[in-house]
Amino acid sequence: MPTSGVLEPDAGSATAPALRDRLDDILDDHHALLGLYRDLAVLRRIDEQCLAMARQGALALWAPIAGQEAVLVGAARAAERHDHLFISYREALMAALRGVPPEQVLPMWRGSALGGWDPDEYGITNPAIIVGAHGLHAAGYAMAAALDGSQDRAIAFFGDGATSQGDLNEALNFAATTTAPVVFFCTNNQFAISVPVAQQTAVQPAQRAHGFGIPSLRVDGNDVLAVLAATRTATAHVRAGGGPYFVEAVTYRLGPHTTNDDPTRYRSAAELEAWRARDPVERMRRFLADSGLLTDADADEVRNAADDAAQRYRTACAELPEPDAAGIFEHVYAAPHPLIDEERRAYADYLASLGGAATPAGPAGPSTGKEVPR
Numbered sequence: 001m002p003t004s005g006v007l008e009p010d011a012g013s014a015t016a017p018a019l020r021d022r023l024d025d026i027l028d029d030h031h032a033l034l035g036l037y038r039d040l041a042v043l044r045r046i047d048e049q050c051l052a053m054a055r056q057g058a059l060a061l062w063a064p065i066a067g068q069e070a071v072l073v074g075a076a077r078a079a080e081r082h083d084h085l086f087i088s089y090r091e092a093l094m095a096a097l098r099g100v101p102p103e104q105v106l107p108m109w110r111g112s113a114l115g116g117w118d119p120d121e122y123g124i125t126n127p128a129i130i131v132g133a134h135g136l137h138a139a140g141y142a143m144a145a146a147l148d149g150s151q152d153r154a155i156a157f158f159g160d161g162a163t164s165q166g167d168l169n170e171a172l173n174f175a176a177t178t179t180a181p182v183v184f185f186c187t188n189n190q191f192a193i194s195v196p197v198a199q200q201t202a203v204q205p206a207q208r209a210h211g212f213g214i215p216s217l218r219v220d221g222n223d224v225l226a227v228l229a230a231t232r233t234a235t236a237h238v239r240a241g242g243g244p245y246f247v248e249a250v251t252y253r254l255g256p257h258t259t260n261d262d263p264t265r266y267r268s269a270a271e272l273e274a275w276r277a278r279d280p281v282e283r284m285r286r287f288l289a290d291s292g293l294l295t296d297a298d299a300d301e302v303r304n305a306a307d308d309a310a311q312r313y314r315t316a317c318a319e320l321p322e323p324d325a326a327g328i329f330e331h332v333y334a335a336p337h338p339l340i341d342e343e344r345r346a347y348a349d350y351l352a353s354l355g356g357a358a359t360p361a362g363p364a365g366p367s368t369g370k371e372v373p374r
């Protein structure tokens with residue numbers, strides 16, 4: 001299948017008139033185009049900030065999105081309030097685009113809480129860590145919405161690695177046979193930690209959807225306009241009662257899988273550089289600048305918005321409560337359980353044996369959480 005795009009200059013994708021037709025309202029709207037660029041730049045800055053906080057021990061872990069911002073922004077801005085977003089850890093910052101404040105995005109990453117926000121309030125789930133599991137949640141939600149006669153629909157976001165999971169394949173099959181109003185959105189960033197996509201699937205993820213009877217589209221995931229148009233195509237199909245739709249956005253994770261990963265062990269500097277040249281944030285900036293749509297004042301405003309957002313994340317992180325090691329044993333069962341009690345005691349003994357040097361916030365060592373790095 002060809003990889004369709006909108007933005008020029010081309011980055012390995014073909015300009016698709018069908019995608020452009022979905023953007024009539026945006027391509028002539030300076031404000032809307034600038035808004036997409038602002039979203040991209042803001043997510044880039046927040047991501048950099050979170051990576052820095054994780055490297056310095058204020059967050060226990062972070063899953064960077066650098067290189068994938070166009071997927072989050074394009075899909076989130078195409079989605080409507082009735083579209084309930086079922087995300088993985090890599091889309092955590094999509095919550096920011098839905099209005100979730102930093103103090104609810106960060107606790108899970110600091111280890112201060114097991115969750116974050118109320119999914120019903122914002123129409124977006126807390127991030128799924130179990131790879132592929134939330135495809136079933138999305139399909140089930142969509143099936144229930146259809147049975148209830150509600151306007152609600154679901155969009156499940158997952159990676160190329162998730163396409164190997166049984167759960168996800170069950171979700172595709174159930175959704176197809178019940179014509180559930182759900183969009184399956186695969187972000188193909190080429191790797192599942194260190195495993196390349198060719199080891200997950202012998203055909204492109206978008207092609208595999210056809211085997212389930214689900215139509216699909218493969219788009220340039222570094223082109224925010226293409227992602228937006230593809231998501232609109234998918235949600236329109238679902239909304240019209242056409243059953244599920246599958247989008248594959250082809251992109252590349254520029255950073256590590258998480259802050260526990262060293263990507264230089266499994267990919268080359270040359271490959272990384274080739275994808276850096278397709279940077280989705282810079283690509284949108286260039287498009288606006290070349291079209292005469294980015295004044296110096298606009299560029300300043302975007303930079304300030306990004307800096308302000310990063311500052312809010314820094315401040316929120318500093319104000320989060322210290323992680324409580326015993327907290328991870330809560331909510332496993334509704335009632336007391338002897339095995340959980342035993343594990344809680346063993347973990348407390350282990351921490352005590354470290355002489356108080358370790359914090360449950362992660363391997364980076366003690367952190368007061370008060371000195372949040374810039």
Ligand SMILES: Cc1ncc(C[n+]2csc(CCOP(=O)(O)OP(=O)(O)O)c2C)c(N)n1
Pocket residue numbers: 090129130131132158159160161162163189191192193257
């Ligand atoms: C069921 C399950 N198996 C294994 C893991 C460990 N794991 C965490 S992330 C990951 C790779 C997922 O890759 P992909 O689906 O491509 O998403 P990406 O991280 O690239 O966004 C794995 C194997 C897990 N969390 N859940």
